[in-house]
Amino acid sequence: MRIGELAGATGATVRAIRYYEEQGLLRPERTASGQRIYTEDAVDQVLWVRTLLRNGFPSRAIAKLRRCTSAEEITPEQRAVIYEEHARIEAEYRAIAATRDRFESVLAFIGDAPKPI
Amino acid sequence: MRIGELAGATGATVRAIRYYEEQGLLRPERTASGQRIYTEDAVDQVLWVRTLLRNGFPSRAIAKLRRCTSAEEITPEQRAVIYEEHARIEAEYRAIAATRDRFESVLAFIGDAPKPI
């Protein structure tokens, strides 16, 4: 598929997809004339990349993990990135959970009475 | 307390605290010579502001919520902000939880074998 189709399938913009490639997150083939050609897998890859980005992953961390596909060896650096990011995401998860709880208790009062935030 | 003490008590930098004021998130008193004076409450306020910012709240949303303190009326706009941000944080919570789970399953394999991300 070409870039426009991939964009449509993922909800990303064309510019964003080119940006992901620039950051080493995607490696599409090229036609003789230079147009990018993506496999079907790219859809899931882009969706996953966007999930990670939304969750605060720096694109460099994603790029480092990018090469660990099924049967390959995992490098110590990749292992470090995984531990590091896991810790970060665990902390973020707890923070979000706390904030969400606080909002829910606020919502329990809204509709009737105001509540301080 | 003065700004340096507040910074020490909250882990924020002096610059950050001045920035929060610039965005309407804090309203310290001033001495005759212009120095900022904070009450004890400011510590919790700053901590809460930073929690919200870490959780992806735009500072303008925080500013809009800032005025709804205990006994006051809540405006429709504030109500809207609360619902809106609650939806956002709920979505983010689910996304983070999913990513965390994915990482945990990866971690279950690391140390022994590589696992795709």
Add this chain to the structure above:
DNA sequence: CTAAGACCTCACGTCGGCGTCAGGGGCAAG
């Protein structure tokens, strides 16, 4: 063959949350 799209590569603009000077004022201790 031609015209409309879709695509290409630079390359500068934007936005939020501060960092980081520059240049100057306030204040408690010795």
Add this chain to the structure above:
DNA sequence: CTTGCCCCTGACGCCGACGTGAGGTCTTAG
């Protein structure tokens, strides 16, 4: 009184994840 530290107001810098042209090329429908 002066030394040293904290404080003040601008104002520019930075970084990441794109947006937004400009100016040219490719592809495909008619």
